[in-house]
Amino acid sequence: MYSKEQASQLRQAFWTAFGQYMSPILSAEGLRANWVNYKTGAKHIYFRMQADNKSASMSIDITHPDIELQELYYEQLESYKATLHGTLGEEWNWHLHDVDEYGKTVSRIFKELSPINIYQQENWPELISFFKPRIIALDEFWSDVKYAFEVY
Template sequence: MYSKEQASQLRQTFWTTFGQYIAPQPSAEGLKINWVNYKTGIKYLNFRMQAENRSASIGIEISHPDAGIQELFFEQFKELRLVLADALNEDWEWVLHTNDEYGKTISRIYTQINGVSIFNRDDWPTLISFFKPRIIALDEFWDTAKYSFDALK
């Protein structure tokens, strides 16, 4: 078992390692990008990668405080569901109005893997192989889809 400080250090080291590994990859627009802290350009709309003790997930998170507006974002993604699935080459889970770890209502479109741990360095290649193609695919999707969300900014 790790202390809070050790766990925090391991998380930071993993994300730094992942960031360095993926840094040479340009965005869909051919630009340098901070993949770990991906910016969609829309408040309350994030591409989130999470790695924990027993699982890892990547997804689109809608966290607008107004549940109705959150649902509008979610519906707009549903309109683009086939485009998203085509970019990802896989189907993801779609959850309207769930709670995050802080009890805040969010909506998520995500996928996850189980049986991996950010605290086990032997799992890091698996985690990187899980995150890298999916965040790149999300970026490619977002490069064309972001204009569909202009009215919701």
């Protein structure tokens, strides 16, 4: 078991290492990207990478507080499902109106890896191998479809 501080330090060390590993890689548009804190540029649409002592996940989170608009964003992304899965090279899970860890309603498109433990450094290569191709593919996908979300 790790203390809260040790767990925080290990998480921070992983994300710092991942960010450094990804820093030479340019975005689909040829620009430098902050891969760890990827900005979609669309309000209420986030690309999230999460890992803990049981699993890791990569997701597109739609967090609009208006449930009807959240559903509209979700449906719009759903219209690009074949493109998304084609770019990713795999199918992801689609959940409309989940409740997140803070009790807020979100819609989520995600892929999960388990079992995996971010607190064990020997798992870091596998975590990097999970996150790297997916965040690059999401960036490529987003560079093609983001303009459809600018009107909201």
